[in-house]
Amino acid sequence: MTSSTPYDVRDAEVIVVGSGLAGMTAALQLAPRAVTLITKTAGLPGGSSLYAQGGIAAAVGPGDRPEDHAADTVAAGAGLVDAAMAALLTRDGAAQVRRLLEDGLPFDRAPDGSPLLGREAAHGAARIVHAGGDATGRTLVSALADRLRATPSVRVETDAFAVDLVLRNGRVCGLLACHGQGWVLHRAPRVILATGGIGATFARTTNPAEATGDGLAIAARAGATLADLEFVQFHPTALAVDADPVPLLTEALRGAGALLLDSEGHRFMPDEHPLAELAPRDVVARAIGRRVAAGEPVFLDLRPALAAKPGGFPTVLALCAEHGLDPFAESMPVAPAAHYHMGGVVTDADGRTSLEGLWACGEVACTGVHGANRLASNSLLEALVFGARV
Ligand SMILES: Cc1cc2nc3c(=O)[nH]c(=O)nc-3n(C[C@H](O)[C@H](O)[C@H](O)COP(=O)(O)OP(=O)(O)OC[C@H]3O[C@@H](n4cnc5c(N)ncnc54)[C@H](O)[C@@H]3O)c2cc1C
Known part of the structure; x- marks a missing residue:
């Protein structure tokens, strides 16, 4: 911090906001690009991802097919699921989960190494991959956080609160954040919002205190398109x-x-x-x-x-x-x-929003895969799939 400017200036190729599953997946996937990941939590990882219990839905079991998983996703979504996006989620999702299994992530497994699969509501098959019994989120994001810390192209800034996007000629060119030590202008041509949900704005919620919909407000103030905000699970x-x-x-x-x-x-x-x-x-x-x-x-x-x-x-x-x-x-x-927000910042299949230079992934995004009612364990999957596509 200098005495002549009220804020510090830092440069990156990409800014990722959020240290949950979506943000960490995006930052890892973008290596070796120079990524700055900022999170308002004191440490890494953070968000609802840490709290996830049941697991990740993926058609990786014998006889199960991504098409069947997609059909269950559409059936649960009260007639409002984008079927093409559900097909993408379940196809890419099965491939992503297989990759994590092959990479040795500590999922619960049978003695032959195959994943133990649980059953959850409105799924036509046992297809819930889990870790630590019912500690799937914590186990998964802790493993990814270790990888992130070992990735030299990613700079992690904790205790840093993203406040607003900076735009020039209608295009995103940075982000203003309030860090523990003062204001910072992060200059970057690309910003990815992975700020999670809104549960903490309800009196009774399963979400941690940080789930206050900041990403929605940031995107809305900058003029990005939001949708389905009324759909809260x-x-x-x-x-x-x-x-x-x-x-x-x-x-x-x-x-x-x-x-x-x-x-x-x-x-x-x-x-x-x-x-x-x-x-x-x-x-x-x-x-x-x-x-x-x-x-x-x-x-x-x-x-x-x-x-x-x-x-x-x-x-x-x-x-x-x-x-x-x-x-x-x-x-x-x-x-x-209150548990999960189906609505969010509208994105295409690659996480692009309506605003040039802005992407979104995970719970803050509205990809159309959940319609009006998310199928159980499709949220970690969405964070994995679209975090890797931004
Ligand atoms: C108790 C519980 C159990 C669940 N169980 C499951 C399950 O079994 N299976 C499943 O699929 N889903 C489950 N979910 C839902 C799932 O965990 C979340 O939807 C998913 O983890 C969201 O991931 P995310 O990366 O998008 O957001 P989060 O994991 O919520 O991460 C958001 C990040 O953004 C940061 N952030 C927010 N605002 C700002 C800001 N202004 N500046 C800087 N940083 C900011 C937060 O600090 C956090 O690091 C569960 C949720 C809860 C609460």
Whole structure:
């Protein structure tokens, strides 16, 4: 910082904003270009990516096909999925996940090295690749963060809050950020927003405090096109406790047999949808939300899942214990919570926005793959696929 200018000036070929799965994937993919990755968190990695439990959906199992995964994605999206983008997501996604498996990323595997595949709601096949049981996000982004730190072309700036794009003649030419030590003008012809979602703007959310939609505001102020902002996904089974964020009870539990019960211990989902507990997320969230709003508590009995997959849910067990709850002894109280934003900055298949010089990927983007309701475990996949395409 000099006394004559109120801000520092730094140059890069590409600025990536965000240290979640999308931002780190983009920065790694762009090597050896000179990338500056800035994140408002104190360390690397950050974002909702760290919290992801269930896993990544990918058609990598025997007999499964990207076309089937795409069909499930379209069916869950309430008639608003862009089918061509869903086909791209599932085809590229299967290839990307295979590559990560071959690269030795620490996914849960059978003794022969093949990935163990979980089942989640509205998927027609067991196709959820996971790591550390239900610690998929943390395991995956920690491994990518190690790679990023070892990539000399990427400069990581933590504790740096992106505030606004800088434009010249309608084209992006940089980004203004507030760093711990003062303001910095990052000059670069390309900026990639990977700032995640908006969950923290809701009173009850599974998202970390940093999920405040900054990327949407930055893009909107610069004149980029945004879409589907009204489509917010509420996860059906967040623990009904007073916490911020509220702990998530992953859908993989229901995939492994956990049951939703009313206050009298009766299953109600079979009357709501033919797929019962494995109905699309919006259907389950509405069924629970209606009851909770009417003052009727709803419970998730984890015991069938804990028996079917011993050792498969260490994150969930730790979260319950933090709140003095024992899922082996009783059913857990649950209620929906804001979880994922389908809307965002409109992009094409390569993450390009309507603004020259601006790209977006991950949850901040609106690629059209989710329509009005994201299929479970398609979000980490989207971050991987489009993070690599920007
Ligand atoms: C509890 C939980 C469980 C989940 N489980 C799954 C799952 O099993 N499978 C699945 O597919 N999806 C899951 N999701 C959703 C998924 O984790 C996210 O949608 C995905 O990780 C988003 O990745 P991202 O890289 O786009 O954003 P994030 O991982 O949210 O990263 C955003 C980054 O941008 C940074 N940032 C934001 N604003 C600024 C700013 N102004 N300046 C600088 N930096 C900024 C943040 O600090 C952060 O580093 C889950 C989400 C939660 C909360």
